[in-house]
Amino acid sequence: MCSVDASFSDFINCVGYDMCIRDDTGNFVKAKTIRSISVCALDIGEASGLSHTIQWVHELQFPNVDFELDAKRVVDYFNSGCNDILEFGATLDDRKRRCNFFFKTLKLSLVIDK
Numbered sequence: 001m002c003s004v005d006a007s008f009s010d011f012i013n014c015v016g017y018d019m020c021i022r023d024d025t026g027n028f029v030k031a032k033t034i035r036s037i038s039v040c041a042l043d044i045g046e047a048s049g050l051s052h053t054i055q056w057v058h059e060l061q062f063p064n065v066d067f068e069l070d071a072k073r074v075v076d077y078f079n080s081g082c083n084d085i086l087e088f089g090a091t092l093d094d095r096k097r098r099c100n101f102f103f104k105t106l107k108l109s110l111v112i113d114k
Contacts, residue, residue, distance in 0.1 A: 004069040006049035008039055017049040046071035047091040066107040075110040
């Protein structure tokens with residue numbers, strides 16, 4: 001399981017992407033944080049975070065990973081698609097195409113913090 005989250009700071013004008021991989025028993029495997037200069041729209045940031053995370057997991061050569069994030073629009077679009085021609089859709093459509101080559105199976109689910 002790989003958890004993904006994006007954090008936004010107008011104060012320092014950046015977006016942070018946090019990703020954490022756990023094994024099938026919930027034990028920590030690996031984590032990574034990336035910072036991107038310039039704040040963007042929430043959905044774009046969450047989509048970019050997923051994109052960076054999928055690339056990272058592929059580079060680690062983990063073929064069967066489920067992803068979870070707290071961005072409903074990203075999860076819904078990724079799982080069903082909406083043919084969005086703007087930056088949000090283009091980011092996710094490209095990542096979905098690459099996923100077909102990277103992974104045998106891919107599951108993306110929504111997690112709501114309690």
